[in-house]
Amino acid sequence: MTNVPPPPPIPSQVPPPPAPHASPTSSAYVAQPAPPAPPLPRQRADNEVLAVTNLSKWFGDVVAVSDISFGLGPGVTALLGPNGAGKSTTLRMIAGLAAPSQGTVEVFGADPRKDKDVRGRIGIVPQQESLFQEQRAIEFVALAGVLNGLMDPTGRAREVLEIVELDPADTRPISSYSKGMRQRVKVAQALIHKPELLLLDEPLTGLDPRQRLHMTQLIRSLGEAGVCVVVSSHVLDEVERLGSRVMVIAQGRLAAQGDFHEIRALMDDRPHRIRVRSSNARTLGGVLLTGSGIAGLTVVDGESLIVDTDDAATFRGTIAAVAQAADVRLLEVQPLDDDLESVFKYLVGR
Numbered sequence: 309m310t311n312v313p314p315p316p317p318i319p320s321q322v323p324p325p326p327a328p329h330a331s332p333t334s335s336a337y338v339a340q341p342a343p344p345a346p347p348l349p350r351q352r353a354d355n356e357v358l359a360v361t362n363l364s365k366w367f368g369d370v371v372a373v374s375d376i377s378f379g380l381g382p383g384v385t386a387l388l389g390p391n392g393a394g395k396s397t398t399l400r401m402i403a404g405l406a407a408p409s410q411g412t413v414e415v416f417g418a419d420p421r422k423d424k425d426v427r428g429r430i431g432i433v434p435q436q437e438s439l440f441q442e443q444r445a446i447e448f449v450a451l452a453g454v455l456n457g458l459m460d461p462t463g464r465a466r467e468v469l470e471i472v473e474l475d476p477a478d479t480r481p482i483s484s485y486s487k488g489m490r491q492r493v494k495v496a497q498a499l500i501h502k503p504e505l506l507l508l509d510e511p512l513t514g515l516d517p518r519q520r521l522h523m524t525q526l527i528r529s530l531g532e533a534g535v536c537v538v539v540s541s542h543v544l545d546e547v548e549r550l551g552s553r554v555m556v557i558a559q560g561r562l563a564a565q566g567d568f569h570e571i572r573a574l575m576d577d578r579p580h581r582i583r584v585r586s587s588n589a590r591t592l593g594g595v596l597l598t599g600s601g602i603a604g605l606t607v608v609d610g611e612s613l614i615v616d617t618d619d620a621a622t623f624r625g626t627i628a629a630v631a632q633a634a635d636v637r638l639l640e641v642q643p644l645d646d647d648l649e650s651v652f653k654y655l656v657g658r
């Protein structure tokens with residue numbers, strides 16, 4: 309499930325069309341070579357909004373995105389990856405803001421760098437702040453409406469500010485806003501023209517828990533309303549709350565995809581390193597070694613030992629009972645490699 313399957317072979321040619329019925333008596337008939345067959349489009353779902361095919365981007369020697377392919381329909385998809393994985397570069401290419409070095413992006417079947425109409429169906433919230441700080445939120449968002457050719461940019465700006473729970477009548481400049489409020493201004497301007505494809509680059513960063521909950525709900529509701537939403541994140545827990553499909557990107561490559569639970573299971577399946585502190589590391593270590601699922605064990609000092617296990621879930625579930633049976637008091641069980649970075653390294657290295 310979570311391994312990215314190899315793309316289906318793409319036939320380079322359709323079978324030649326049947327030869328026209330040749331009537332030997334027809335003088336009008338002249339044998340012609342068969343016309344070149346048009347390339348067969350990649351097999352795609354009926355409701356596909358976005359198709360990325362063999363997409364790569366490099367900056368000099370740095371390969372930011374390396375040969376990724378996927379298709380998306382309506383609903384929320386998370387692009388999960390550590391710093392420098394290629395998330396922003398991918399989103400920028402999908403939005404038509406950056407040119408691919410290789411491969412193609414199609415949104416509603418067209419190239420967003422060439423097709424203005426298709427660009428008008430895309431909304432993007434960039435990672436960096438690109439707000440005019442001295443404007444009021446309503447002015448800034450209405451300006452986006454003007455740039456999109458809306459009939460009533462201010463009226464629509466009011467609507468989208470209310471959608472993101474900001475006060476359209478607020479007279480304060482954006483520079484006085486909190487990070488969370490600024491993030492919501494960015495989302496409001498991206499929604500101004502009711503995009504069918506919405507790209508959000510780390511929209512939850514900098515929000516407090518309440519704001520994060522609200523933003524998460526907003527993203528989910530847009531997905532449920534049929535918008536194709538792609539949300540980048542480097543935090544697995546954020547992605548869980550989005551309830552979305554997850555694509556893991558690491559070192560520019562698509563490393564895995566599935567729903568949150570599948571990605572979580574993949575993380576649990578990998579080898580884990582766990583530090584266990586107890587009242588007697590030597591005794592506990594000896595008992596653990598008689599059990600199964602322990603790939604390595606080092607006693608660090610009287611209290612601490614480091615365990616390598618291929619089955620972290622079972623280890624977590626049984627360590628307390630094992631310690632109790634050995635009459636050892638358990639002080640702490642701490643995963644040493646539960647950060648996403650090591651998970652991604654594992655996924656990429658498989």
Ligand SMILES: Nc1ncnc2c1ncn2[C@@H]1O[C@H](COP(=O)(O)OP(=O)(O)OP(=O)(O)O)[C@@H](O)[C@H]1O
Binds near residue numbers: 391392
């Ligand atoms: N304009 C650029 N010029 C040179 N290198 C770039 C440029 N943009 C991105 N890169 C490099 O490409 C790689 C991918 O960067 P990108 O910003 O897409 O990653 P990211 O997943 O969005 O990271 P973050 O989580 O830090 O936002 C990085 O090594 C980055 O340094």
Ligand SMILES: [Mg+2]
Binds near residue numbers: 395
């Ligand atoms: Mg980024």
